[in-house]
Amino acid sequence: MKVGIIGVGLMGHGIARNVLLHDGHSLVFLDHPGNQPVDELRGLGARACATPAALAAVCEVVILCVTGSAQVEAIIAGENGLISGLNPGTVIVDCSTSLPNSTLRMGAAIREAGGDYLDAPMTRTARHAHEGSLNLLVGGEAEVLDRVRPVLDAFTETVSHVGPLGHGHRLKLLHNFVSVGFMSLLAEAAAQAADAGIAPQVLVDVLAGGGGASAALDRLAPYIVEGDREGLPFAIANAQKDIDYYRAMSEDAGARQTIADGVATALAAAAAAGHGQAYVPELVRIFRRDDIA
Template sequence: MKVGIIGVGLMGHGIARNVLGRGRFELCFLDHPGNQPVDEILELGGTACATPAELAAQSDVVILCVTGSPQVEAILTGENGVISALKPGSVVIDCSTALPESTLRMGEAVKARGGDYLDAPMTRTAKHAHEGQLNLLVGGDEAVLDRVRPVLASFTELVEHVGPLGTGHRLKLLHNYVSVGFMTLLAEAAAQAADANVDPKRFVEILAKGGGASVALDRMAPFITDGDREGLPFFVSNGRKDIEYYRTMSEQAGAHKTIADGIHAALTAAVDSGHGQAYVPELVRIFRKG
Protein backbone atom coordinates (compact mmCIF):
# COMPACT_ATOMS: atom_id res chain seq x y z
CA MET A 1 0.00 0.00 0.00
CA LYS A 2 1.11 3.52 -0.81
CA VAL A 3 0.53 5.96 2.03
CA GLY A 4 -0.05 9.71 2.00
CA ILE A 5 -0.04 11.91 5.09
CA ILE A 6 -1.36 15.43 5.49
CA GLY A 7 -0.11 17.19 8.61
CA VAL A 8 3.56 16.57 9.40
CA GLY A 9 3.42 18.46 12.70
CA LEU A 10 4.44 17.38 16.19
CA MET A 11 2.40 14.15 15.92
CA GLY A 12 2.37 13.64 12.15
CA HIS A 13 6.15 13.81 11.87
CA GLY A 14 6.47 10.78 14.13
CA ILE A 15 3.80 8.94 12.16
CA ALA A 16 5.56 9.68 8.87
CA ARG A 17 9.01 8.59 10.02
CA ASN A 18 7.65 5.27 11.30
CA VAL A 19 5.50 4.54 8.25
CA LEU A 20 8.72 4.87 6.27
CA GLY A 21 11.30 3.48 8.68
CA ARG A 22 9.44 0.71 10.49
CA GLY A 23 6.67 -0.06 8.03
CA ARG A 24 8.78 0.44 4.91
CA PHE A 25 5.77 1.74 2.99
CA GLU A 26 6.07 4.26 0.20
CA LEU A 27 5.03 7.64 1.60
CA CYS A 28 4.16 11.03 0.23
CA PHE A 29 3.26 14.08 2.32
CA LEU A 30 1.64 17.44 1.74
CA ASP A 31 4.21 20.23 1.53
CA HIS A 32 2.91 22.81 4.00
CA PRO A 33 4.45 25.64 6.06
CA GLY A 34 2.95 24.13 9.23
CA ASN A 35 5.08 20.99 8.89
CA GLN A 36 7.94 20.23 11.21
CA PRO A 37 11.32 20.09 9.40
CA VAL A 38 11.03 17.22 6.91
CA ASP A 39 14.73 16.47 6.27
CA GLU A 40 14.48 13.07 7.97
CA ILE A 41 11.29 12.21 6.05
CA LEU A 42 12.96 13.03 2.75
CA GLU A 43 16.09 11.08 3.69
CA LEU A 44 13.93 8.02 4.43
CA GLY A 45 12.40 8.23 0.95
CA GLY A 46 9.31 10.37 1.47
CA THR A 47 8.19 12.65 -1.36
CA ALA A 48 6.42 16.00 -1.16
CA CYS A 49 3.12 16.83 -2.89
CA ALA A 50 1.87 20.31 -3.69
CA THR A 51 -1.86 19.71 -3.13
CA PRO A 52 -4.11 17.24 -1.30
CA ALA A 53 -5.45 16.08 -4.67
CA GLU A 54 -1.96 15.25 -5.92
CA LEU A 55 -1.35 13.25 -2.74
CA ALA A 56 -4.66 11.40 -2.99
CA ALA A 57 -4.08 10.45 -6.61
CA GLN A 58 -1.03 8.36 -5.67
CA SER A 59 -2.16 6.97 -2.28
CA ASP A 60 -4.07 3.87 -1.22
CA VAL A 61 -4.22 5.13 2.36
CA VAL A 62 -4.51 8.83 3.27
CA ILE A 63 -3.73 9.78 6.88
CA LEU A 64 -4.97 13.14 8.19
CA CYS A 65 -3.21 14.60 11.22
CA VAL A 66 -4.38 18.21 11.38
CA THR A 67 -5.84 20.56 13.99
CA GLY A 68 -9.57 19.93 13.80
CA SER A 69 -12.81 19.69 11.83
CA PRO A 70 -12.50 22.90 9.74
CA GLN A 71 -9.08 21.80 8.51
CA VAL A 72 -10.25 18.23 7.82
CA GLU A 73 -13.25 19.47 5.84
CA ALA A 74 -11.14 21.92 3.80
CA ILE A 75 -8.54 19.26 3.01
CA LEU A 76 -11.14 16.74 1.91
CA THR A 77 -13.72 18.87 0.12
CA GLY A 78 -11.94 22.11 -0.81
CA GLU A 79 -10.40 23.09 -4.12
CA ASN A 80 -7.82 20.46 -5.10
CA GLY A 81 -9.01 18.48 -2.08
CA VAL A 82 -8.48 14.82 -1.36
CA ILE A 83 -11.95 13.74 -2.48
CA SER A 84 -11.50 15.30 -5.92
CA ALA A 85 -8.77 12.78 -6.76
CA LEU A 86 -9.42 9.90 -4.35
CA LYS A 87 -8.92 6.49 -5.93
CA PRO A 88 -11.84 4.03 -5.52
CA GLY A 89 -11.10 1.63 -2.68
CA SER A 90 -8.75 4.04 -0.91
CA VAL A 91 -9.03 4.50 2.84
CA VAL A 92 -8.95 7.90 4.57
CA ILE A 93 -7.82 7.66 8.20
CA ASP A 94 -8.53 10.77 10.25
CA CYS A 95 -6.14 10.89 13.21
CA SER A 96 -7.16 14.45 14.08
CA THR A 97 -9.33 15.50 17.01
CA ALA A 98 -12.64 16.35 15.35
CA LEU A 99 -16.37 16.74 15.96
CA PRO A 100 -18.30 13.47 15.50
CA GLU A 101 -21.04 15.10 13.40
CA SER A 102 -18.43 16.48 10.98
CA THR A 103 -16.80 13.05 10.87
CA LEU A 104 -20.06 11.45 9.76
CA ARG A 105 -20.50 14.04 6.99
CA MET A 106 -16.96 13.54 5.74
CA GLY A 107 -17.41 9.78 5.86
CA GLU A 108 -20.44 10.07 3.57
CA ALA A 109 -18.51 12.32 1.17
CA VAL A 110 -15.62 9.84 0.97
CA LYS A 111 -18.04 6.92 0.54
CA ALA A 112 -19.75 8.71 -2.36
CA ARG A 113 -16.35 8.85 -4.08
CA GLY A 114 -15.86 5.10 -3.61
CA GLY A 115 -13.53 5.26 -0.63
CA ASP A 116 -13.74 4.27 3.03
CA TYR A 117 -13.33 6.44 6.11
CA LEU A 118 -12.04 5.70 9.61
CA ASP A 119 -11.78 8.09 12.53
CA ALA A 120 -8.65 7.11 14.45
CA PRO A 121 -7.68 9.80 16.98
CA MET A 122 -4.57 9.40 19.12
CA THR A 123 -4.35 9.30 22.91
CA ARG A 124 -0.62 9.71 23.53
CA THR A 125 2.06 12.36 23.07
CA ALA A 126 4.52 13.52 20.40
CA LYS A 127 7.22 11.46 22.11
CA HIS A 128 5.14 8.33 21.62
CA ALA A 129 4.54 9.32 17.99
CA HIS A 130 8.28 9.63 17.43
CA GLU A 131 8.86 6.21 18.99
CA GLY A 132 6.03 4.53 17.07
CA GLN A 133 4.00 3.85 20.22
CA LEU A 134 0.77 5.75 19.66
CA ASN A 135 -2.60 4.40 20.76
CA LEU A 136 -5.54 4.80 18.39
CA LEU A 137 -9.30 4.79 19.04
CA VAL A 138 -10.78 3.67 15.74
CA GLY A 139 -14.36 4.16 14.62
CA GLY A 140 -15.72 2.69 11.40
CA ASP A 141 -16.07 -0.62 9.60
CA GLU A 142 -13.90 -3.23 11.30
CA ALA A 143 -13.21 -4.94 7.98
CA VAL A 144 -11.77 -1.68 6.65
CA LEU A 145 -9.67 -1.36 9.77
CA ASP A 146 -8.28 -4.87 9.22
CA ARG A 147 -7.21 -3.87 5.70
CA VAL A 148 -5.05 -1.01 6.97
CA ARG A 149 -3.73 -2.59 10.17
CA PRO A 150 -0.27 -3.18 8.64
CA VAL A 151 0.07 0.58 8.08
CA LEU A 152 -1.23 1.44 11.55
CA ALA A 153 1.09 -1.14 13.14
CA SER A 154 4.09 0.83 11.90
CA PHE A 155 3.41 3.74 14.26
CA THR A 156 1.25 2.36 17.07
CA GLU A 157 1.42 0.23 20.18
CA LEU A 158 -2.33 -0.30 20.55
CA VAL A 159 -5.17 -0.01 18.02
CA GLU A 160 -8.68 -0.38 19.47
CA HIS A 161 -11.83 -0.67 17.40
CA VAL A 162 -14.36 1.26 19.49
CA GLY A 163 -17.51 1.23 17.36
CA PRO A 164 -19.07 2.73 14.23
CA LEU A 165 -17.77 5.82 12.46
CA GLY A 166 -17.64 8.84 14.79
CA THR A 167 -17.17 6.80 17.96
CA GLY A 168 -13.41 7.29 17.91
CA HIS A 169 -13.72 11.07 17.84
CA ARG A 170 -16.44 11.03 20.49
CA LEU A 171 -14.24 8.98 22.83
CA LYS A 172 -11.23 11.18 22.05
CA LEU A 173 -13.15 14.29 23.10
CA LEU A 174 -14.30 12.56 26.28
CA HIS A 175 -10.70 11.48 26.92
CA ASN A 176 -9.25 14.94 26.26
CA TYR A 177 -11.89 16.64 28.36
CA VAL A 178 -10.86 14.52 31.33
CA SER A 179 -7.12 14.78 30.57
CA VAL A 180 -6.94 18.52 29.80
CA GLY A 181 -9.45 19.19 32.57
CA PHE A 182 -7.32 17.37 35.13
CA MET A 183 -4.20 19.25 34.01
CA THR A 184 -5.94 22.63 34.08
CA LEU A 185 -7.24 21.96 37.59
CA LEU A 186 -3.79 20.78 38.68
CA ALA A 187 -2.13 23.87 37.21
CA GLU A 188 -4.46 26.13 39.15
CA ALA A 189 -3.69 24.29 42.40
CA ALA A 190 0.06 24.30 41.69
CA ALA A 191 -0.04 28.04 40.99
CA GLN A 192 -1.70 28.71 44.32
CA ALA A 193 0.82 26.46 46.06
CA ALA A 194 3.69 28.39 44.45
CA ASP A 195 2.17 31.74 45.41
CA ALA A 196 2.00 30.49 49.01
CA ASN A 197 5.65 29.36 48.89
CA VAL A 198 4.79 25.68 49.27
CA ASP A 199 7.78 23.52 48.34
CA PRO A 200 6.89 22.30 44.79
CA LYS A 201 8.54 18.92 45.30
CA ARG A 202 6.59 18.46 48.52
CA PHE A 203 3.39 19.49 46.73
CA VAL A 204 3.91 16.84 44.04
CA GLU A 205 4.92 14.22 46.60
CA ILE A 206 1.79 14.73 48.70
CA LEU A 207 -0.51 14.54 45.67
CA ALA A 208 1.27 11.44 44.37
CA LYS A 209 0.71 9.64 47.67
CA GLY A 210 -3.00 10.44 47.75
CA GLY A 211 -6.01 11.16 45.58
CA GLY A 212 -4.04 13.47 43.30
CA ALA A 213 -1.96 10.62 41.84
CA SER A 214 -2.59 10.50 38.10
CA VAL A 215 -1.09 10.57 34.62
CA ALA A 216 -1.87 14.30 34.64
CA LEU A 217 0.37 14.76 37.68
CA ASP A 218 3.12 12.66 36.10
CA ARG A 219 3.08 14.87 33.01
CA MET A 220 2.85 18.17 34.87
CA ALA A 221 5.34 17.38 37.67
CA PRO A 222 8.53 18.20 35.69
CA PHE A 223 7.32 21.77 35.17
CA ILE A 224 5.98 22.14 38.71
CA THR A 225 9.28 21.06 40.28
CA ASP A 226 11.90 22.10 37.71
CA GLY A 227 10.28 24.37 35.13
CA ASP A 228 10.66 21.72 32.41
CA ARG A 229 7.77 22.00 29.96
CA GLU A 230 9.01 19.46 27.40
CA GLY A 231 7.29 16.45 28.96
CA LEU A 232 4.02 17.59 27.37
CA PRO A 233 4.51 19.61 24.15
CA PHE A 234 0.80 20.38 23.73
CA PHE A 235 -0.27 23.97 23.08
CA VAL A 236 -2.73 25.70 25.40
CA SER A 237 -4.64 26.84 22.30
CA ASN A 238 -5.10 23.21 21.25
CA GLY A 239 -6.29 22.33 24.74
CA ARG A 240 -8.89 25.09 24.52
CA LYS A 241 -9.95 23.87 21.07
CA ASP A 242 -10.50 20.35 22.42
CA ILE A 243 -12.61 21.69 25.28
CA GLU A 244 -14.58 23.82 22.80
CA TYR A 245 -15.27 20.69 20.76
CA TYR A 246 -16.32 18.83 23.90
CA ARG A 247 -18.74 21.63 24.78
CA THR A 248 -20.17 21.62 21.24
CA MET A 249 -20.58 17.85 21.37
CA SER A 250 -22.28 18.18 24.77
CA GLU A 251 -24.65 20.86 23.51
CA GLN A 252 -25.60 18.71 20.52
CA ALA A 253 -26.24 15.78 22.85
CA GLY A 254 -28.09 17.83 25.48
CA ALA A 255 -25.49 16.77 28.04
CA HIS A 256 -24.32 18.51 31.23
CA LYS A 257 -21.23 20.72 30.74
CA THR A 258 -20.96 23.07 33.73
CA ILE A 259 -17.43 21.99 34.64
CA ALA A 260 -16.37 22.06 30.99
CA ASP A 261 -17.55 25.68 30.81
CA GLY A 262 -15.26 26.57 33.71
CA ILE A 263 -12.24 24.84 32.16
CA HIS A 264 -12.95 26.58 28.86
CA ALA A 265 -13.10 29.97 30.59
CA ALA A 266 -9.73 29.37 32.28
CA LEU A 267 -8.04 28.30 29.04
CA THR A 268 -9.65 31.11 27.05
CA ALA A 269 -8.27 33.65 29.52
CA ALA A 270 -4.79 32.18 29.03
CA VAL A 271 -5.09 32.30 25.24
CA ASP A 272 -6.54 35.82 25.23
CA SER A 273 -3.62 37.04 27.37
CA GLY A 274 -1.17 35.87 24.72
CA HIS A 275 -0.27 32.40 25.96
CA GLY A 276 -1.89 30.24 23.28
CA GLN A 277 1.46 28.87 22.11
CA ALA A 278 2.60 28.00 25.63
CA TYR A 279 2.61 24.31 26.49
CA VAL A 280 -0.08 23.10 28.88
CA PRO A 281 2.36 22.60 31.82
CA GLU A 282 3.12 26.32 31.64
CA LEU A 283 -0.40 27.02 32.86
CA VAL A 284 1.16 26.69 36.33
CA ARG A 285 3.10 29.89 35.63
CA ILE A 286 0.29 31.59 33.72
CA PHE A 287 -2.19 31.07 36.56
CA ARG A 288 0.05 32.62 39.22
CA LYS A 289 -1.08 35.94 40.63
CA GLY A 290 0.71 39.14 39.78
Protein backbone atom coordinates in the same frame (compact mmCIF):
# COMPACT_ATOMS: atom_id res chain seq x y z
CA MET B 1 1.15 -0.09 0.95
CA LYS B 2 1.13 3.27 -0.83
CA VAL B 3 0.59 5.76 1.99
CA GLY B 4 0.00 9.51 2.02
CA ILE B 5 0.06 11.87 5.00
CA ILE B 6 -1.31 15.39 5.32
CA GLY B 7 -0.03 17.26 8.36
CA VAL B 8 3.68 16.66 9.04
CA GLY B 9 3.68 18.51 12.35
CA LEU B 10 4.92 17.40 15.77
CA MET B 11 2.77 14.27 15.67
CA GLY B 12 2.62 13.72 11.93
CA HIS B 13 6.39 13.76 11.49
CA GLY B 14 6.79 10.85 13.90
CA ILE B 15 3.97 8.96 12.18
CA ALA B 16 5.55 9.52 8.76
CA ARG B 17 9.06 8.38 9.75
CA ASN B 18 7.74 5.19 11.32
CA VAL B 19 5.63 4.36 8.26
CA LEU B 20 8.80 4.67 6.18
CA LEU B 21 10.87 2.58 8.59
CA HIS B 22 8.48 -0.38 8.68
CA ASP B 23 7.45 -3.08 6.22
CA GLY B 24 8.46 -1.37 2.98
CA HIS B 25 5.59 1.13 2.79
CA SER B 26 6.04 4.06 0.41
CA LEU B 27 5.05 7.57 1.51
CA VAL B 28 4.03 10.86 -0.04
CA PHE B 29 3.22 13.98 1.97
CA LEU B 30 1.45 17.26 1.29
CA ASP B 31 3.95 20.08 0.82
CA HIS B 32 2.86 22.73 3.34
CA PRO B 33 4.58 25.61 5.18
CA GLY B 34 3.31 24.23 8.49
CA ASN B 35 5.30 21.02 8.13
CA GLN B 36 8.19 20.18 10.40
CA PRO B 37 11.54 19.88 8.52
CA VAL B 38 11.19 16.95 6.11
CA ASP B 39 14.85 16.26 5.25
CA GLU B 40 14.81 12.99 7.20
CA LEU B 41 11.62 11.87 5.45
CA ARG B 42 13.02 12.68 2.02
CA GLY B 43 16.16 10.77 2.95
CA LEU B 44 14.02 7.75 3.72
CA GLY B 45 12.34 7.97 0.31
CA ALA B 46 9.29 10.18 0.88
CA ARG B 47 8.26 12.70 -1.75
CA ALA B 48 6.05 15.76 -1.71
CA CYS B 49 2.73 16.40 -3.45
CA ALA B 50 1.41 19.88 -4.20
CA THR B 51 -2.30 19.28 -3.50
CA PRO B 52 -4.49 16.81 -1.61
CA ALA B 53 -5.96 15.67 -4.94
CA ALA B 54 -2.50 14.84 -6.32
CA LEU B 55 -1.66 12.97 -3.13
CA ALA B 56 -4.91 10.95 -3.22
CA ALA B 57 -4.27 9.92 -6.81
CA VAL B 58 -1.19 7.86 -5.83
CA CYS B 59 -2.31 6.41 -2.47
CA GLU B 60 -4.16 3.43 -1.05
CA VAL B 61 -4.21 4.95 2.46
CA VAL B 62 -4.26 8.64 3.40
CA ILE B 63 -3.53 9.71 6.99
CA LEU B 64 -4.81 13.09 8.16
CA CYS B 65 -3.01 14.67 11.11
CA VAL B 66 -4.23 18.28 11.18
CA THR B 67 -5.69 20.65 13.76
CA GLY B 68 -9.42 20.01 13.59
CA SER B 69 -12.66 19.79 11.66
CA ALA B 70 -12.29 22.97 9.59
CA GLN B 71 -8.94 21.78 8.22
CA VAL B 72 -10.19 18.24 7.60
CA GLU B 73 -13.22 19.51 5.68
CA ALA B 74 -11.07 21.79 3.51
CA ILE B 75 -8.63 18.96 2.77
CA ILE B 76 -11.39 16.54 1.81
CA ALA B 77 -13.98 18.69 0.09
CA GLY B 78 -12.21 21.95 -0.77
CA GLU B 79 -10.58 23.01 -4.01
CA ASN B 80 -8.21 20.25 -5.19
CA GLY B 81 -9.37 18.22 -2.21
CA LEU B 82 -8.97 14.50 -1.67
CA ILE B 83 -12.34 13.74 -3.20
CA SER B 84 -11.30 15.10 -6.60
CA GLY B 85 -8.35 12.69 -6.83
CA LEU B 86 -9.60 9.71 -4.84
CA ASN B 87 -9.13 6.19 -6.21
CA PRO B 88 -11.84 3.58 -5.52
CA GLY B 89 -11.16 1.73 -2.30
CA THR B 90 -8.76 4.31 -0.83
CA VAL B 91 -9.03 4.51 2.96
CA ILE B 92 -8.89 7.89 4.71
CA VAL B 93 -7.59 7.57 8.30
CA ASP B 94 -8.39 10.77 10.19
CA CYS B 95 -6.02 11.01 13.17
CA SER B 96 -7.04 14.60 13.92
CA THR B 97 -9.17 15.68 16.88
CA SER B 98 -12.48 16.62 15.27
CA LEU B 99 -16.19 17.06 15.88
CA PRO B 100 -18.11 13.78 15.49
CA ASN B 101 -20.88 15.35 13.37
CA SER B 102 -18.29 16.71 10.92
CA THR B 103 -16.66 13.28 10.82
CA LEU B 104 -19.94 11.65 9.83
CA ARG B 105 -20.41 14.19 7.01
CA MET B 106 -16.88 13.69 5.70
CA GLY B 107 -17.26 9.93 5.94
CA ALA B 108 -20.42 10.08 3.83
CA ALA B 109 -18.66 12.27 1.24
CA ILE B 110 -15.71 9.88 0.98
CA ARG B 111 -17.99 6.86 0.64
CA GLU B 112 -19.94 8.61 -2.12
CA ALA B 113 -16.63 9.15 -3.91
CA GLY B 114 -15.81 5.43 -3.65
CA GLY B 115 -13.51 5.40 -0.65
CA ASP B 116 -13.70 4.39 3.00
CA TYR B 117 -13.23 6.44 6.17
CA LEU B 118 -11.95 5.76 9.67
CA ASP B 119 -11.74 8.26 12.51
CA ALA B 120 -8.61 7.31 14.44
CA PRO B 121 -7.61 10.03 16.89
CA MET B 122 -4.43 9.58 18.90
CA THR B 123 -3.64 9.57 22.57
CA ARG B 124 -0.14 10.12 23.98
CA THR B 125 2.44 12.70 22.91
CA ALA B 126 4.87 13.69 20.15
CA ARG B 127 7.57 11.60 21.85
CA HIS B 128 5.39 8.52 21.45
CA ALA B 129 4.77 9.42 17.80
CA HIS B 130 8.54 9.53 17.23
CA GLU B 131 8.97 6.20 19.04
CA GLY B 132 6.09 4.58 17.12
CA SER B 133 4.05 3.88 20.26
CA LEU B 134 0.89 5.95 19.87
CA ASN B 135 -2.54 4.64 20.85
CA LEU B 136 -5.41 4.97 18.37
CA LEU B 137 -9.15 5.06 19.06
CA VAL B 138 -10.68 3.88 15.80
CA GLY B 139 -14.27 4.32 14.69
CA GLY B 140 -15.59 2.74 11.50
CA GLU B 141 -16.04 -0.65 9.92
CA ALA B 142 -13.90 -3.49 11.29
CA GLU B 143 -13.16 -4.80 7.80
CA VAL B 144 -11.77 -1.41 6.71
CA LEU B 145 -9.63 -1.23 9.84
CA ASP B 146 -8.20 -4.69 9.14
CA ARG B 147 -7.17 -3.56 5.63
CA VAL B 148 -5.02 -0.73 6.97
CA ARG B 149 -3.62 -2.37 10.12
CA PRO B 150 -0.24 -3.01 8.45
CA VAL B 151 0.15 0.77 8.17
CA LEU B 152 -1.25 1.64 11.61
CA ASP B 153 0.94 -0.98 13.29
CA ALA B 154 4.01 0.95 12.10
CA PHE B 155 3.40 3.87 14.47
CA THR B 156 1.23 2.50 17.29
CA GLU B 157 1.39 0.44 20.44
CA THR B 158 -2.34 -0.24 20.54
CA VAL B 159 -5.15 0.16 18.01
CA SER B 160 -8.57 -0.07 19.66
CA HIS B 161 -11.71 -0.47 17.55
CA VAL B 162 -14.19 1.55 19.63
CA GLY B 163 -17.35 1.40 17.51
CA PRO B 164 -18.88 2.89 14.35
CA LEU B 165 -17.65 5.97 12.54
CA GLY B 166 -17.61 9.01 14.82
CA HIS B 167 -17.03 7.08 18.04
CA GLY B 168 -13.27 7.55 17.80
CA HIS B 169 -13.57 11.33 17.80
CA ARG B 170 -16.31 11.27 20.44
CA LEU B 171 -14.10 9.23 22.77
CA LYS B 172 -11.07 11.43 22.04
CA LEU B 173 -13.03 14.51 23.11
CA LEU B 174 -14.20 12.72 26.25
CA HIS B 175 -10.59 11.70 26.92
CA ASN B 176 -9.24 15.21 26.36
CA PHE B 177 -11.92 16.79 28.52
CA VAL B 178 -10.90 14.54 31.40
CA SER B 179 -7.15 14.97 30.72
CA VAL B 180 -7.13 18.74 30.15
CA GLY B 181 -9.67 19.21 32.93
CA PHE B 182 -7.47 17.33 35.41
CA MET B 183 -4.37 19.27 34.37
CA SER B 184 -6.16 22.64 34.55
CA LEU B 185 -7.42 21.84 38.05
CA LEU B 186 -3.97 20.69 39.14
CA ALA B 187 -2.30 23.78 37.66
CA GLU B 188 -4.65 26.04 39.60
CA ALA B 189 -3.90 24.16 42.83
CA ALA B 190 -0.16 24.26 42.17
CA ALA B 191 -0.34 28.00 41.49
CA GLN B 192 -2.08 28.61 44.80
CA ALA B 193 0.43 26.39 46.60
CA ALA B 194 3.31 28.38 45.08
CA ASP B 195 1.68 31.68 46.09
CA ALA B 196 1.43 30.34 49.64
CA GLY B 197 5.10 29.37 49.74
CA ILE B 198 4.60 25.61 49.80
CA ALA B 199 7.65 23.76 48.51
CA PRO B 200 6.85 22.33 45.04
CA GLN B 201 8.24 18.87 45.80
CA VAL B 202 6.20 18.69 49.01
CA LEU B 203 3.01 19.42 47.05
CA VAL B 204 3.84 16.77 44.46
CA ASP B 205 4.67 14.17 47.12
CA VAL B 206 1.44 14.82 49.04
CA LEU B 207 -0.68 14.53 45.90
CA ALA B 208 1.19 11.45 44.67
CA GLY B 209 0.59 9.71 48.00
CA GLY B 210 -3.13 10.35 48.00
CA GLY B 211 -6.09 11.08 45.77
CA GLY B 212 -4.10 13.40 43.53
CA ALA B 213 -2.00 10.60 42.06
CA SER B 214 -2.68 10.59 38.32
CA ALA B 215 -1.29 10.84 34.82
CA ALA B 216 -2.00 14.58 35.05
CA LEU B 217 0.31 14.86 38.05
CA ASP B 218 3.00 12.77 36.31
CA ARG B 219 2.91 15.13 33.32
CA LEU B 220 2.85 18.40 35.28
CA ALA B 221 5.24 17.45 38.09
CA PRO B 222 8.42 18.25 36.07
CA TYR B 223 7.14 21.79 35.56
CA ILE B 224 5.85 22.19 39.12
CA VAL B 225 9.21 21.13 40.57
CA GLU B 226 11.79 22.16 37.97
CA GLY B 227 10.05 24.45 35.47
CA ASP B 228 10.47 21.83 32.70
CA ARG B 229 7.60 22.10 30.23
CA GLU B 230 8.91 19.72 27.57
CA GLY B 231 7.22 16.60 28.91
CA LEU B 232 3.91 17.83 27.49
CA PRO B 233 4.42 19.96 24.34
CA PHE B 234 0.70 20.71 23.94
CA ALA B 235 -0.27 24.34 23.40
CA ILE B 236 -2.91 26.01 25.57
CA ALA B 237 -4.68 27.18 22.40
CA ASN B 238 -5.03 23.55 21.25
CA ALA B 239 -6.30 22.52 24.67
CA GLN B 240 -8.85 25.32 24.49
CA LYS B 241 -9.95 24.14 21.02
CA ASP B 242 -10.45 20.59 22.28
CA ILE B 243 -12.52 21.76 25.25
CA ASP B 244 -14.63 23.93 22.97
CA TYR B 245 -15.17 20.91 20.71
CA TYR B 246 -16.22 18.91 23.75
CA ARG B 247 -18.70 21.64 24.70
CA ALA B 248 -20.12 21.71 21.17
CA MET B 249 -20.49 17.92 21.22
CA SER B 250 -22.20 18.15 24.61
CA GLU B 251 -24.59 20.82 23.39
CA ASP B 252 -25.51 18.70 20.37
CA ALA B 253 -26.16 15.75 22.70
CA GLY B 254 -28.11 17.78 25.28
CA ALA B 255 -25.51 16.76 27.88
CA ARG B 256 -24.35 18.63 30.98
CA GLN B 257 -21.22 20.75 30.49
CA THR B 258 -20.98 22.82 33.68
CA ILE B 259 -17.43 21.79 34.54
CA ALA B 260 -16.31 22.04 30.92
CA ASP B 261 -17.56 25.63 30.86
CA GLY B 262 -15.32 26.44 33.82
CA VAL B 263 -12.27 24.85 32.21
CA ALA B 264 -12.99 26.70 28.97
CA THR B 265 -13.21 30.03 30.80
CA ALA B 266 -9.83 29.46 32.48
CA LEU B 267 -8.09 28.46 29.23
CA ALA B 268 -9.70 31.29 27.25
CA ALA B 269 -8.43 33.82 29.80
CA ALA B 270 -4.90 32.43 29.48
CA ALA B 271 -5.06 32.58 25.67
CA ALA B 272 -6.52 36.09 25.69
CA ALA B 273 -3.62 37.23 27.85
CA GLY B 274 -1.19 36.13 25.14
CA HIS B 275 -0.34 32.65 26.40
CA GLY B 276 -2.05 30.60 23.69
CA GLN B 277 1.22 29.11 22.39
CA ALA B 278 2.54 28.33 25.86
CA TYR B 279 2.41 24.66 26.80
CA VAL B 280 -0.27 23.35 29.16
CA PRO B 281 2.19 22.77 32.06
CA GLU B 282 2.87 26.52 32.04
CA LEU B 283 -0.64 27.09 33.39
CA VAL B 284 1.03 26.53 36.78
CA ARG B 285 2.80 29.86 36.26
CA ILE B 286 0.02 31.61 34.35
CA PHE B 287 -2.54 30.93 37.10
CA ARG B 288 -0.42 32.56 39.81
CA ARG B 289 -1.64 35.77 41.42
CA ASP B 290 0.92 38.02 39.77
CA ASP B 291 0.38 36.72 36.22
CA ILE B 292 -3.16 37.02 34.80
CA ALA B 293 -6.39 37.88 36.53
